[in-house]
Amino acid sequence: MAIDFTLSDAQKKVQHDARDFAEGVLAPAVRDADREPDPLKAFQRTKPVYVEAYKAGIAFCMLPKQYGGGGLTNVELILAAEEICAVDPGFACTVLVNGLGLLPVWYWGTEKQKSEVLGAATSDPTGEWIAGYGASEPAGSPGGTANFDTPLPQPAGIGVTARFDGDCYVVNGRKYWPCNVGGWDNRGANTSLYVVRTDPEKGGTEGLAALLVDRDTPGVTFNTIDSFGHRLTPNSEVIFDNARVPVENIVEGTKGNGDLLINRNFAWSGPVAGIAAVGVARAAYEAALSWAKTFTAGGPHPIIHHQYVGYVLGDVAGKIEAARYFCWKAAHYIDQHDYHGELIGAMNKVFCTETLFDAVYKCLQVVGVNSADRKHDFEKYLREAAIFPIYDGGNFGMQRRRVHGIIADPTFDPRALMDDEYVEFTKQMETIDTVAAPTAVAV
Template identity: 65%
Template sequence: MPVDFTLSDEQRKLQHDVRAFSENVLQPVVAAADAEPDPLEGFRMTKGAYVEAYKAGIAMCMLPAEFGGGGVSCVDLVIAAEEICAVDPGFACTVLCNGLGLMPIAWYGSDEQKERILRAATSDPTGTYLGGWTASEPPGNPGGTANFDIPLPRPAGVGLTAVRDGDHFVVNGRKYWPSSAGWDETGTNAGTLIVRTDPEAGGTEGLSALILEGDTPGVTFRHLDKIGHRLASNAEIVFTDARIPVENLLPGAEGNGDLVINRNFAWSGPVAAIAAVGMARTAYETALEFARNHTAGALKPIIEFQNVGYVLGDVASKIEMARYFCWRAADYLDKHDQHAELVGAMNKIQVTELMIDCVYKCMQIVGVNSLETANGFGKLLREVAVLPIYDGGNMGMQRRRVHGILADPLFNPRAIMDDEMVVFGKQHESIGTIAG
């Protein structure tokens, strides 16, 4: 039986419905929101579209059906995400961060935590519920969290500490870049927070995950201003003797916060990759339309010239290649209990970096006219440049995960080809994190 790339009737309907939402509900607010000088206000301008996405089942589509979520497969999620990202990947990031923030609760949480948090996320009558993923920290010396799994105690790696005091953890430190400041800079409704519960242990042993709920005393938020993904919220978060109940510790993540980070960014890898595909698709379709209707001073449209045709043909081919790799990575997640620490990283690295070139090639076809704001290429270039450096940076952590697995003498280089499960463990972490 051949490998079948044909979408089912249900997947076609999903693709059609999300495309209709993206073009008819989201698209009308994108330009003004992206141009809004106040980044928090720009984010708020998408709130109406978000509520519509929530009501349509898009915003929480990735959560398990048993808790009221959409229960969609990873393949279905990627199909839907491409349609949103072709219009605005920042808004898509808001939806994706519901998964980044809440899927760890589905994976590592207790039955009580799942029922309490996931059920609330899928049954909000206002349709404004946001999930948050809080892992990254500010740059500095020491600072940042690209080497979160370095096997050294503080100050290396994650610096946010959670010290147990009775039935609470007292949390101190800062986070930077997490989603999000929320609609009013008081944070998201609930999500996953990576903390150091053992300051004397390294990142492969001393990290855990807590549920961070909105309006926690001692936690303040500041919405960040960005050049890309302006319709998504990212924040600086300061914890000052914040008290988080011990019952908010994810039991499966105690001492395994490092594995939560790796699994989460592997799960989101195909979504970040398909975001790049969506943007490249928009750039390609715009450039093709331009080439069909402009002569550049010749006597026929430039699509008739070999160079233009060859370049656009290459771009179209690379987009197709990238899309199928995303589908394959998502399919691997579906087949292997949403674990794809190797394949997910490979997919994100290669696709997000390849699609930058595709967008720029399209700009070269359009020429100087691509610089005009009205043609949209400036925004596409800003957006596509975000993807290789966020959501687990390609240079910061994604390539290290791949390296760690490949360096394992027991790794089977044909495992992916044979669709075998590649198990990721602590022995694959921290490779190359200690200079020299």
């Protein structure tokens, strides 16, 4: 039988090991850390947990074994991620961003960059090594990064510039929302991968590249953002003021291809975000079901025996199952197609995060006003679920536009995903929706 949803023994071990870590190591730290008002201190409270994750091989499980990583397939990564996200998706996001920052080095870096950067990440005796990833920029007019691949030159699209100067790139501008980049103390992650504009005269399909910026680089400062969800992962404003970065820190294969890097990164992370939504919805559903089986609301029987409660929770359970298997399909597709899945990754992220936000809210409705009491975790589930559709390449700003660009292409086969055929993503599929359409002329 070609299709079999039974997990292998190896896959079950990955799942169960991740569950043991999430429930035994991560869970005891979550409540106090999440309620810490200072966002940097909230993140710092997870440092001992991160060190344990590093020692357990979780922190860099997505990197190839050749360079010291865990060598997990994307399907195995998804199985582990659900267990961790059911306890706290913010901590899981910190681990995810290690992949966003370093997988492009594996895809496009020189052999020297791969061995040095990936080797350093996976051989730290302290277990504190962390990578950052920075594409997003501040809102403004122009501003933001939803139109990163616009064919227009500056100031449209990516605004951070890296000007070649002798043996360095001189970097100026601001990023906003990048994760992990400030490191544990706002002096920087061990290294961070930033998408920058190396040629301001060219548009986003030609003038972007990825630059590795190391910890304590002069001219780089960080301000931690105070977000309402995913509080155990650090988002930052980054200010570059004539920061000088060695020329060898540019990721060689990304020259002129920073646009493709962003799309490929968010394709890879699509099912990870999708399964994170599954994990949070699962936790909310299990908590609501337990509540419904014991709470009577003053009546003679627990409320699970009321039709509305039973129907709603049954619908939620069905949505969780559907989303989980879509994530498995997307991860398997990415494994089969050389870590490309620009179409299915975007579709998966949009569908799962929006479907399960509604599912989480339905769980709060079942519990009623008591879900607003912070002694329970329902308000946290709602805060976490609300982040998914707007982060990791916003569903409106980046993900749907990628789908639009692919399906609008004349070569697109609408049955490709059903037949597990490779859907190539090209520069010709970019720029859609990034330039205002010409005004129609009345006839």
